[in-house]
Amino acid sequence: MKALILNASIYGHSGRYAEMIASALTDAGWDVHTLTTKGFTVETATTTLGGEPDLVVYAGGNYAGKLHDIKAFVNAAHAFTNARLVLLSVAWADPSRTEDVDKVHRANLPSDVYERTERFHARGGLAHSKVSFAHKAALTGVHAFMKATPASKRHANDQEMLDTWGTDTDFVKRDNIEPLLKALLG
Ligand SMILES: Cc1cc2nc3c(=O)[nH]c(=O)nc-3n(C[C@H](O)[C@H](O)[C@H](O)COP(=O)(O)O)c2cc1C
Structure with a gap:
Protein backbone atom coordinates (compact mmCIF):
# COMPACT_ATOMS: atom_id res chain seq x y z
CA MET A 1 0.00 0.00 0.00
CA LEU A 126 5.71 29.39 18.00
CA ALA A 127 9.31 29.97 17.00
CA HIS A 128 9.62 33.69 17.75
CA SER A 129 13.39 33.58 17.24
CA LYS A 130 13.04 32.09 13.74
CA VAL A 131 10.02 33.78 12.16
CA SER A 132 10.44 35.79 8.99
CA PHE A 133 10.12 39.57 8.97
CA ALA A 134 6.65 39.32 7.39
CA HIS A 135 5.50 36.79 9.97
CA LYS A 136 6.91 38.91 12.79
CA ALA A 137 4.84 41.85 11.54
CA ALA A 138 1.72 39.68 11.33
CA LEU A 139 2.32 38.37 14.85
CA THR A 140 2.64 41.92 16.16
CA GLY A 141 -0.90 42.50 14.88
CA VAL A 142 -2.11 39.33 16.62
CA HIS A 143 -0.45 40.46 19.84
CA ALA A 144 -2.14 43.88 19.68
CA PHE A 145 -5.51 42.27 18.99
CA MET A 146 -5.21 39.90 21.95
CA LYS A 147 -4.05 42.67 24.25
CA ALA A 148 -7.09 44.71 23.24
CA THR A 149 -9.40 41.96 24.53
CA PRO A 150 -10.05 42.42 28.26
CA ALA A 151 -8.09 39.83 30.26
CA SER A 152 -11.32 38.45 31.77
CA LYS A 153 -12.62 37.64 28.28
CA ARG A 154 -9.43 36.10 26.87
CA HIS A 155 -9.37 32.39 26.08
CA ALA A 156 -6.76 30.63 28.27
CA ASN A 157 -5.06 29.49 25.09
CA ASP A 158 -4.69 33.14 23.99
CA GLN A 159 -3.50 34.21 27.43
CA GLU A 160 -0.83 31.52 27.19
CA MET A 161 0.37 33.04 23.92
CA LEU A 162 0.66 36.46 25.57
CA ASP A 163 2.42 35.00 28.63
CA THR A 164 5.04 33.27 26.46
CA TRP A 165 5.43 36.09 23.96
CA GLY A 166 8.98 36.42 22.65
CA THR A 167 10.10 32.99 23.79
CA ASP A 168 10.15 29.91 21.56
CA THR A 169 7.48 27.39 22.49
C1 LIG B 1 2.33 34.70 11.06
C2 LIG B 1 1.75 33.58 11.88
C3 LIG B 1 0.35 33.45 11.93
C4 LIG B 1 -0.20 32.41 12.69
N1 LIG B 1 -1.57 32.30 12.76
C5 LIG B 1 -2.12 31.37 13.58
C6 LIG B 1 -3.53 31.31 13.75
O1 LIG B 1 -4.30 32.03 13.13
N2 LIG B 1 -4.02 30.38 14.63
C7 LIG B 1 -3.19 29.53 15.34
O2 LIG B 1 -3.69 28.75 16.16
N3 LIG B 1 -1.84 29.54 15.16
C8 LIG B 1 -1.31 30.45 14.31
N4 LIG B 1 0.05 30.50 14.13
C9 LIG B 1 0.90 29.48 14.78
C10 LIG B 1 1.34 28.41 13.78
O3 LIG B 1 0.22 27.71 13.29
C11 LIG B 1 2.31 27.47 14.48
O4 LIG B 1 3.52 28.16 14.67
C12 LIG B 1 2.55 26.16 13.77
O5 LIG B 1 3.25 25.31 14.65
C13 LIG B 1 3.32 26.34 12.47
O6 LIG B 1 3.62 25.09 11.90
P1 LIG B 1 4.92 24.88 10.97
O7 LIG B 1 6.12 25.28 11.80
O8 LIG B 1 4.93 23.43 10.68
O9 LIG B 1 4.74 25.72 9.76
C14 LIG B 1 0.64 31.50 13.38
C15 LIG B 1 2.05 31.64 13.28
C16 LIG B 1 2.59 32.66 12.54
C17 LIG B 1 4.10 32.78 12.47
Whole structure:
Protein backbone atom coordinates (compact mmCIF):
# COMPACT_ATOMS: atom_id res chain seq x y z
CA MET A 1 0.00 0.00 0.00
CA LYS A 2 1.38 3.38 -1.02
CA ALA A 3 1.19 6.47 1.17
CA LEU A 4 1.92 10.03 0.11
CA ILE A 5 2.75 12.38 2.99
CA LEU A 6 2.57 16.07 2.15
CA ASN A 7 4.80 18.13 4.40
CA ALA A 8 3.73 21.79 4.35
CA SER A 9 5.77 22.88 7.34
CA ILE A 10 7.47 26.27 7.45
CA TYR A 11 9.18 26.20 10.86
CA GLY A 12 9.30 22.45 11.39
CA HIS A 13 6.41 21.74 13.76
CA SER A 14 4.12 19.98 11.30
CA GLY A 15 7.21 18.58 9.57
CA ARG A 16 8.06 16.64 12.71
CA TYR A 17 4.52 15.29 12.86
CA ALA A 18 4.84 14.31 9.19
CA GLU A 19 8.03 12.39 10.07
CA MET A 20 6.28 10.60 12.94
CA ILE A 21 3.39 9.59 10.69
CA ALA A 22 5.75 8.44 7.93
CA SER A 23 7.77 6.37 10.37
CA ALA A 24 4.66 4.76 11.94
CA LEU A 25 3.30 3.85 8.51
CA THR A 26 6.68 2.50 7.37
CA ASP A 27 6.90 0.33 10.49
CA ALA A 28 3.44 -1.01 9.62
CA GLY A 29 4.69 -2.05 6.16
CA TRP A 30 3.44 0.84 4.04
CA ASP A 31 5.43 2.12 1.07
CA VAL A 32 5.76 5.73 2.25
CA HIS A 33 6.88 8.77 0.26
CA THR A 34 7.10 12.21 1.83
CA LEU A 35 7.07 15.26 -0.41
CA THR A 36 7.23 18.89 0.57
CA THR A 37 4.28 20.88 -0.72
CA LYS A 38 6.51 23.60 -2.21
CA GLY A 39 6.41 23.00 -5.95
CA PHE A 40 4.20 19.93 -5.55
CA THR A 41 2.68 18.49 -8.69
CA VAL A 42 0.48 15.45 -9.12
CA GLU A 43 2.79 14.25 -11.92
CA THR A 44 5.87 14.31 -9.69
CA ALA A 45 3.98 12.48 -6.97
CA THR A 46 2.80 9.78 -9.35
CA THR A 47 6.32 9.31 -10.73
CA THR A 48 7.90 9.26 -7.26
CA LEU A 49 5.40 6.74 -5.97
CA GLY A 50 5.38 4.64 -9.15
CA GLY A 51 1.61 4.94 -9.29
CA GLU A 52 -1.28 6.41 -7.36
CA PRO A 53 -1.29 6.53 -3.55
CA ASP A 54 -3.80 4.60 -1.46
CA LEU A 55 -3.44 7.25 1.22
CA VAL A 56 -2.67 10.96 1.16
CA VAL A 57 -1.78 12.69 4.43
CA TYR A 58 -1.34 16.46 4.73
CA ALA A 59 0.50 18.02 7.67
CA GLY A 60 0.74 21.80 7.74
CA GLY A 61 0.53 24.90 9.89
CA ASN A 62 -2.28 27.39 10.27
CA TYR A 63 -1.19 30.89 9.30
CA ALA A 64 -3.92 33.41 10.12
CA GLY A 65 -6.60 30.88 9.24
CA LYS A 66 -4.90 29.58 6.10
CA LEU A 67 -3.40 26.10 6.07
CA HIS A 68 -0.05 26.53 4.39
CA ASP A 69 0.11 25.19 0.81
CA ILE A 70 -3.24 23.41 1.23
CA LYS A 71 -3.61 23.61 -2.56
CA ALA A 72 -1.20 20.68 -2.87
CA PHE A 73 -3.52 18.50 -0.79
CA VAL A 74 -6.61 19.65 -2.69
CA ASN A 75 -4.90 18.93 -6.02
CA ALA A 76 -3.85 15.48 -4.80
CA ALA A 77 -7.39 14.81 -3.53
CA HIS A 78 -8.86 15.71 -6.90
CA ALA A 79 -6.31 13.67 -8.83
CA PHE A 80 -6.29 10.58 -6.60
CA THR A 81 -10.01 9.96 -6.32
CA ASN A 82 -9.65 6.50 -4.75
CA ALA A 83 -7.18 7.54 -2.08
CA ARG A 84 -8.02 7.80 1.59
CA LEU A 85 -7.49 11.41 2.71
CA VAL A 86 -6.16 12.51 6.08
CA LEU A 87 -5.45 16.09 7.15
CA LEU A 88 -3.47 17.24 10.17
CA SER A 89 -3.65 20.95 10.89
CA VAL A 90 -0.99 22.23 13.24
CA ALA A 91 -1.27 25.49 15.14
CA TRP A 92 -0.97 27.36 18.36
CA ALA A 93 -4.66 26.66 18.94
CA ASP A 94 -5.47 23.92 21.39
CA PRO A 95 -7.42 21.03 19.82
CA SER A 96 -10.11 21.53 22.48
CA ARG A 97 -11.16 24.58 20.45
CA THR A 98 -13.02 22.20 18.18
CA GLU A 99 -15.33 24.79 16.62
CA ASP A 100 -12.40 27.00 15.63
CA VAL A 101 -10.50 24.01 14.27
CA ASP A 102 -13.44 22.81 12.20
CA LYS A 103 -13.98 26.34 10.89
CA VAL A 104 -10.39 26.42 9.63
CA HIS A 105 -10.73 23.00 8.01
CA ARG A 106 -13.98 23.98 6.30
CA ALA A 107 -12.57 27.30 5.10
CA ASN A 108 -9.50 25.64 3.59
CA LEU A 109 -11.09 22.71 1.80
CA PRO A 110 -13.61 22.66 -1.01
CA SER A 111 -16.73 20.83 0.19
CA ASP A 112 -16.08 17.68 -1.88
CA VAL A 113 -12.62 17.30 -0.32
CA TYR A 114 -13.85 18.26 3.16
CA GLU A 115 -16.44 15.45 2.99
CA ARG A 116 -13.82 12.86 1.98
CA THR A 117 -11.17 13.90 4.50
CA GLU A 118 -10.53 12.51 7.99
CA ARG A 119 -9.42 15.58 9.90
CA PHE A 120 -7.17 15.98 12.93
CA HIS A 121 -5.50 18.84 14.75
CA ALA A 122 -2.39 19.08 16.92
CA ARG A 123 -0.54 21.85 18.68
CA GLY A 124 2.70 23.03 17.10
CA GLY A 125 4.50 25.91 18.71
CA LEU A 126 5.71 29.39 18.00
CA ALA A 127 9.31 29.97 17.00
CA HIS A 128 9.62 33.69 17.75
CA SER A 129 13.39 33.58 17.24
CA LYS A 130 13.04 32.09 13.74
CA VAL A 131 10.02 33.78 12.16
CA SER A 132 10.44 35.79 8.99
CA PHE A 133 10.12 39.57 8.97
CA ALA A 134 6.65 39.32 7.39
CA HIS A 135 5.50 36.79 9.97
CA LYS A 136 6.91 38.91 12.79
CA ALA A 137 4.84 41.85 11.54
CA ALA A 138 1.72 39.68 11.33
CA LEU A 139 2.32 38.37 14.85
CA THR A 140 2.64 41.92 16.16
CA GLY A 141 -0.90 42.50 14.88
CA VAL A 142 -2.11 39.33 16.62
CA HIS A 143 -0.45 40.46 19.84
CA ALA A 144 -2.14 43.88 19.68
CA PHE A 145 -5.51 42.27 18.99
CA MET A 146 -5.21 39.90 21.95
CA LYS A 147 -4.05 42.67 24.25
CA ALA A 148 -7.09 44.71 23.24
CA THR A 149 -9.40 41.96 24.53
CA PRO A 150 -10.05 42.42 28.26
CA ALA A 151 -8.09 39.83 30.26
CA SER A 152 -11.32 38.45 31.77
CA LYS A 153 -12.62 37.64 28.28
CA ARG A 154 -9.43 36.10 26.87
CA HIS A 155 -9.37 32.39 26.08
CA ALA A 156 -6.76 30.63 28.27
CA ASN A 157 -5.06 29.49 25.09
CA ASP A 158 -4.69 33.14 23.99
CA GLN A 159 -3.50 34.21 27.43
CA GLU A 160 -0.83 31.52 27.19
CA MET A 161 0.37 33.04 23.92
CA LEU A 162 0.66 36.46 25.57
CA ASP A 163 2.42 35.00 28.63
CA THR A 164 5.04 33.27 26.46
CA TRP A 165 5.43 36.09 23.96
CA GLY A 166 8.98 36.42 22.65
CA THR A 167 10.10 32.99 23.79
CA ASP A 168 10.15 29.91 21.56
CA THR A 169 7.48 27.39 22.49
CA ASP A 170 7.21 23.84 21.21
CA PHE A 171 4.32 21.50 22.00
CA VAL A 172 5.10 18.85 19.40
CA LYS A 173 4.86 15.35 20.79
CA ARG A 174 3.70 12.00 19.49
CA ASP A 175 0.83 11.80 21.99
CA ASN A 176 -0.81 14.71 20.15
CA ILE A 177 -1.29 12.61 17.02
CA GLU A 178 -2.32 9.35 18.70
CA PRO A 179 -5.93 9.74 17.43
CA LEU A 180 -4.62 10.09 13.86
CA LEU A 181 -2.23 7.14 14.20
CA LYS A 182 -5.00 5.06 15.76
CA ALA A 183 -7.34 5.86 12.87
CA LEU A 184 -4.66 4.85 10.37
CA LEU A 185 -3.14 1.86 12.08
CA GLY A 186 -5.73 0.69 14.61
C1 LIG B 1 2.33 34.70 11.06
C2 LIG B 1 1.75 33.58 11.88
C3 LIG B 1 0.35 33.45 11.93
C4 LIG B 1 -0.20 32.41 12.69
N1 LIG B 1 -1.57 32.30 12.76
C5 LIG B 1 -2.12 31.37 13.58
C6 LIG B 1 -3.53 31.31 13.75
O1 LIG B 1 -4.30 32.03 13.13
N2 LIG B 1 -4.02 30.38 14.63
C7 LIG B 1 -3.19 29.53 15.34
O2 LIG B 1 -3.69 28.75 16.16
N3 LIG B 1 -1.84 29.54 15.16
C8 LIG B 1 -1.31 30.45 14.31
N4 LIG B 1 0.05 30.50 14.13
C9 LIG B 1 0.90 29.48 14.78
C10 LIG B 1 1.34 28.41 13.78
O3 LIG B 1 0.22 27.71 13.29
C11 LIG B 1 2.31 27.47 14.48
O4 LIG B 1 3.52 28.16 14.67
C12 LIG B 1 2.55 26.16 13.77
O5 LIG B 1 3.25 25.31 14.65
C13 LIG B 1 3.32 26.34 12.47
O6 LIG B 1 3.62 25.09 11.90
P1 LIG B 1 4.92 24.88 10.97
O7 LIG B 1 6.12 25.28 11.80
O8 LIG B 1 4.93 23.43 10.68
O9 LIG B 1 4.74 25.72 9.76
C14 LIG B 1 0.64 31.50 13.38
C15 LIG B 1 2.05 31.64 13.28
C16 LIG B 1 2.59 32.66 12.54
C17 LIG B 1 4.10 32.78 12.47
